[in-house]
Amino acid sequence: MIIYIAVLVIGFIALIKGADWFVKGSSDIAKNLRIPSVIIGLTIVALGTSAPELAVSVAAAIQGANEISVSNVVGSNIFNLMVVLGICASIHPLEVDKKILKRDMPVSILATIVTLGFCVEYPLLQKIQLSRLRVTDEAGMIHRWLGVALIISFAIYLYLLICDARKNPIEEDDVQYLPIWKCLVLAIVGLVLIIGGGQAVVNGAREIARMAGMSETLIGLTIVAVGTSLPELVTSIVASQKGETGLAIGNAVGSNIFNLLLILGLSGTIHPMTVNLATIIDIIVLILSSIMTLIYARTSARINRPEGLSMVILYVIYVVYAILR
Numbered sequence: 001m002i003i004y005i006a007v008l009v010i011g012f013i014a015l016i017k018g019a020d021w022f023v024k025g026s027s028d029i030a031k032n033l034r035i036p037s038v039i040i041g042l043t044i045v046a047l048g049t050s051a052p053e054l055a056v057s058v059a060a061a062i063q064g065a066n067e068i069s070v071s072n073v074v075g076s077n078i079f080n081l082m083v084v085l086g087i088c089a090s091i092h093p094l095e096v097d098k099k100i101l102k103r104d105m106p107v108s109i110l111a112t113i114v115t116l117g118f119c120v121e122y123p124l125l126q127k128i129q130l131s132r133l134r135v136t137d138e139a140g141m142i143h144r145w146l147g148v149a150l151i152i153s154f155a156i157y158l159y160l161l162i163c164d165a166r167k168n169p170i171e172e173d174d175v176q177y178l179p180i181w182k183c184l185v186l187a188i189v190g191l192v193l194i195i196g197g198g199q200a201v202v203n204g205a206r207e208i209a210r211m212a213g214m215s216e217t218l219i220g221l222t223i224v225a226v227g228t229s230l231p232e233l234v235t236s237i238v239a240s241q242k243g244e245t246g247l248a249i250g251n252a253v254g255s256n257i258f259n260l261l262l263i264l265g266l267s268g269t270i271h272p273m274t275v276n277l278a279t280i281i282d283i284i285v286l287i288l289s290s291i292m293t294l295i296y297a298r299t300s301a302r303i304n305r306p307e308g309l310s311m312v313i314l315y316v317i318y319v320v321y322a323i324l325r
Helices: 002-032 037-049 051-062 066-091 098-119 122-127 144-167 180-211 216-241 245-270 277-300 305-324
Strands: 138-142 273-276
Touching: 002 037, 002 180, 002 216, 002 245, 037 144, 037 216, 037 245, 051 066, 051 245, 066 216, 066 245, 066 273, 066 277, 066 305, 098 138, 098 144, 098 245, 098 277, 138 245, 144 245, 180 216, 216 245, 273 277, 277 305
Parallel strands: none
Antiparallel strands: 138 273
16 A cells, blocks of 8 residues: 555656656747647647546557446546546636637537537446346447547547648747757656656556455446546646636647547557446536536636635536436
């Protein structure tokens, strides 16, 4: 137990330092290339911080551990919205870019709804006796064709982001930034620390959870999902503190789109995955969380402190429910 606690501490230190360097390197790359920081947040930073989810979900899919693979993606997305954005907004009100409101948040919600609609097997649900309905009952499947469709959707989305970045470069200024090669080194070293630290935290927390007798689904939804989302959390907090609110919210929203379209798509393409009723409920929770976040953001083009605090509280309630069910 002491060894696992030590691994947790080392992992957290690596996460914090790595996030600081990664944000600095990424933001300076954006400014050198005159790319808006929100685009960097939606692409490079989102992909980088989603690397742990990619590694865990794909590995789980190859090994046939469907519950961890799917619940990791769904749990991570809920965490990104309710905790990452919630804590960042509690620290500093998050100004939300209009393009995120009109394009990226709706894309995330629509993709989640479509995934839910196509993975649920309605005839299978009808066979389940309502009087004996259990959250562990099989309720659907993510087929290979759905996985391929998600990957294609991700490619189209990424292409649109690249086109937007080329059409809307930021204006030149007189501020001197680090040379491109130094920014790249800083970002890469930071990313390595983030991924390594995230894996250390996940492995340590997972072993401790197993010692406590937690189920695989619950571990995937809570410990693994939270652990693999720590890069998004730490990176967004550091970005918010540095005044890079566009990068912070772009990271969280972009990571959700990456997780759903790319990671879940790859996992489903590698190995078709069964979905139980508990996961269906969690996907519905994700949709409701996404809609609530969009409503918060649209009220005044930002998420303020009270709204951020309410998001964190609701997440705690949701985790308690997930543990008790």
